[in-house]
């Protein structure tokens with residue numbers, strides 16, 4: 860009886876730990892989505908403050924992608940962690956470019972960069988989660 864109890868306590872704490880990891884990832888991702896919406900609002904309302912807020916929070920959240928340990932499909936040779944780090948850098952660069960170009964009034968470039976950013980989000984999801 861004691862053994863069963865111990866085993867179930869152990870199992871539930873392992874599950875809890877696994878759950879926590881994913882929850883952090885999901886929180887990061889949801890914040891990224893909010894940041895992207897904020898950036899889009901800045902574009903639509905032509906409001907630098909809104910755009911800047913979105914860029915700042917996006918760049919902060921990107922810091923958490925770096926530490927991602929993504930559950931890989933074991934059948935493929937793909938270093939998800941390395942990929943995540945590379946993507947984080949690329950997204951961060953695009954984010955700072957968007958801010959600068961918006962300040963300089965280069966709206967078309969900003970739109971292209973925004974789309975490129977969204978593409979990178981979705982590409983990672985397709986690779987890592989098969990979405």
Ligand code: HEC
Pocket residue numbers: 881882884885888889891892895924929942943944946947950976977979980981983984987988
């Ligand atoms: C390097 C890979 C990677 C990049 C880049 C990435 N994501 Fe994700 N995203 C993930 C993974 C992995 C999940 C699934 C999380 C899980 O289920 O543990 C996810 C899930 C999500 C979800 C769903 C969260 C939920 O509640 O189910 C949203 C929204 C999201 N990402 C938004 C974004 C946005 C916006 C960007 C770009 C700014 C982005 N992601 C870039 C890997 C990435």
